Amino acid sequence: MPTTLLSRHPQIATADPEQARDEVARRFCPHRLELTRRTGRLDMLHNAAAIGPDVTLNYLRYGDEVRITPGRFDDFFLVQVPISGSARVKVGDRVVASDRVRGSLGSPTEPVDMVWSDGCEQLLVYLRRQAVEELAGGADDPRPVVFDPSMYLETPSLRAWLRLVHLALDDIEAGGALFRSPLAATHFEQTLILGLLAAQPNSSNEAPREPAAGSRVVRTVMGLIDAEPERAWRLAELAGEAGVSARTLQEAFQRELGSSPLEQLRRTRMERARRDLVEADPVHTSVTDIAARWGFFHLGRFSQSYRAMYQELPSQTLAG
Known part of the structure; x- marks a missing residue:
């Protein structure tokens, strides 16, 4: 029988409709x-794993056809694929x-009513x-975000x-090495959210635009990143420190540096990892230790990115 998604992270399996409803x-x-049918039988299974505090991945089935009526979600968005x-x-x-x-895609302020088919x-x-x-x-934009529901x-x-x-x-199924660090989890969650905002039409794309931010804003944020690269910075925190919206900060970095604040944060952490590799004693320190210190828990990807930046592997830097 094929393995279900997130099978290492079971939450609930039941044939009891009341238990299924209460647990979900x-x-x-x-x-x-x-x-929806008098003869229907429930075969409910829910698996789930959180990337961090803001994004959770779920697998859900009910078996026979069901109608689910949650009304408004209120405090979350839900993508269903x-x-x-x-x-x-x-x-x-x-x-x-x-x-x-x-x-x-259900938005918090929109009522939702759905029917899942047999075998959905x-x-x-x-x-x-x-x-x-x-x-x-x-x-800067207190209006609720509403997505086009059709993806x-x-x-x-x-x-x-x-x-x-x-x-x-894939990473969660393999043990979740990528998200053991709050630094990596925060970065990935924000990348997912920003990617969805860019990929799927929504009301924030139609909002009036504030004036473009300049070099001062970029310098302020780069100063924060340089001072505390080990901090699990959120884009909204950096934007708040600079006195602009997250979107304006993204645009300023793209215009001035051709990248994003989170990409610059990752680059700064990579630079600090290189400094530590240069200064470390290879007898008592490993590449894995230094990579983990700076939030890089997937050693293969860390090595690839490091080589792309410095034209050598981290192990070569450590060896001197």
Whole structure:
């Protein structure tokens, strides 16, 4: 029998509709759950693993056809991508016929009502509302973020975003080395959220734009990064320190440096890792120790990135 997604992270398996409803409500929100046929039988399975505090990946199935009526999510966004079967998802006044090429995206302020078909299995990406809205605009745009609920998964931007999701799934299934560090988890969560904001139409893309930020803002943020590269900086924190929105800060870095604040944070950590490798005693220190100190827990990827920057492997630097 094929292995289900996130099989190492089981949450609940049950044939009892009340237990299924209560356990899913505890992890998501209160809702109604009904088998649509009198002869229907529940075969519910929920697996889940958090990347960090803001993004959780889930596998969920119910077996026979069910209707799920949560109303508004309130404090989270939910991406639903069918792995098998299909779903009819009503978000606000829009209805999405969801299948393997079209996902759905529920926003916190929009009522949701859905029917999952027989055999429907879904990959669900839970994103905390506060984290999404901080990155979308923060205090400079207090309006709620509302996404287009229909996600055509074959667009290049959404295919790229799903590759990030599957990278996270693969790492979690392999033991989660990438996300053992809060530094790595925070960076990856923000990349996922920013990627979704860029890939899927939403109200923040239509918001009035504040004046462009200049070099002063970039210098301020680079100073913060240089002073505390070991800190698990969030983009919204850096933007708040600079007195601009997260979006404006992103645009300023792109314009001035051709990269993002989080890319610069990663580069600074790589520079500090190189400094430590140069100064370390190879008898008493390993590449793994230094990489982990700076939030690089996937040694293969660290070595590839390091070689691309410095034209040698970290082990060569350490050996002198």
